[in-house]
Amino acid sequence: MVGMTASFQANQSVAILGGGPGGYEAALAAAQLGAEVTLVEQAAVGGAAVLTDVVPSKSLIATADAAVAIRQAGDLGVQLFARGGGGVPLRPEVAINLAAVNRRLLALARKQSDDVRAALEDAGVRIVSGHGRLDGPRAIVVATDAGGTDFERIEADTLVVSVGASPRELPSARPDGQRILTWTQLYDMAAVPEHLVVVGSGVTGAEFAGAYMNLGAKVTLISSRDRVLPGEDRDAAAVLEKVFTRGGMQLLARARAESVVNTGEGVIVTLSDGRTIEGSHCLMAVGSIPNTRGLGLEDAGIQLTESGHIRVNRVARTSVPNVYAAGDCTDFVPLASVASMQGRTAVFHALGDTVIPLERRRITANIFTSPEIATVGFSEQDVVDGRADGVVYKLPLTANARAKMMRITDGFVKVIARTGSGTVIGAVIVAPRASELIYPLAIAIERRLTVDQVSRVFAVFPSLTASITDAARAMHIVDLAG
Structure with missing residues (x-):
């Protein structure tokens, strides 16, 4: 434990770039400690975690789990019937109205964003909408209009960068939002895809592959490694592979997608060994890249990794003493819960509160498969x-x-x-x-x-x-x- 008592530094100002879990938790913590807090967010408060990632994806998975529960209710003696002609009972099918599902989960995301904004405003946090970048280690410059002609310069004693990450794209499989999709674009589909090809068997690929299988889609999961979830517990991955196979999913191990083409009526995925897979849609789940380009970080003296992630220590501090970073844009663990803890830890350390440095071995993680x-x-x-x-x-x-x-x-x-x-x-x-x-x-x-x-x-x-x-x-x- 870094021993600092409750002798908080008075009259401190904190400016935060990015309103995701790391950013808004940092803002709330700073406001609680009496700092003057400004939060800069380009889209909506909550960031990708609330708007296009964690909240909507886990809502979709909850719907898929409900569909499975209904289908399997007969195994517990619960049977659903409808009366047909002559009073003969008919077994109804489970139907998924994906357009309605997507409307609901996007509404949930917006509501969560609104709730976070309300909490920030109640705490006295000033929210500035616009695209921000660092102007040295003690200021953020914000373009507050779409044309980039109006600017506001925000100076602060402490800066926190929490700009998140975006889906990684392959030049030979550019997402088009119609047939070739990233996980942020899935929520525009009006119906369950007839055949979803998922490229990437990490956490995101496994979660969506399982969800759409349980919603009734035919699913093919392509893994460049020898198994699903190559970075996870081997026994756990084996259980999931058994469940996927039992549900009808086709698993292709040691297969690398070379290209994906939208044919207009579907997609053709070409593997590096020459094999092709035809489907109705393709989800590209091949990792993410940090949103750190063009933010003036290096000019401010902040060290980045070769992949563009911000180097931070266990209290979320960067190479510049008064600049901290939190979330998927850092070289720490890319989880929403970790981003939140990093944001709080950064502010506690900057303002003189008691700090417990983050330790990887104490972090819980969960994969929301079934x-x-x-x-x-x-x-x-x-x-x-x-x-x-x-x-x-x-x-x-x-x-x-x-x-x-x-x-x-x-x-x-x-x-x-x-x-x-x-x-x-x-x-x-x-x-x-x-x-x-x-x-x-x-x-x-x-x-x-x-x-x-x-x-x-x-x-x-x-x-x-x-x-x-x-x-x-x-x-x-x-x-x-x-």
């Missing part, structure tokens, strides 16, 4: 590669009574404990709402609890959380001394 995949701390691969000295235990959810009641057939709880002490140092949960279930294990890592301490906490019976205590209890009999 089932979800949540992780925290060291991975099993870290143990295998010698980066962590630990013992790994995996408990399938099929052993859990609540899972049986809910007909959950896929998933597990995996706990990693340090050899000798039994301290929890990592975890993976694959389950419905894994994003909620991972929290107690995140607390265990944060507070350095042992598996025995976790196992002694009462879990409701029956509950999915009981699998956490069951796994911890099982590790008591493991020879942690090696």
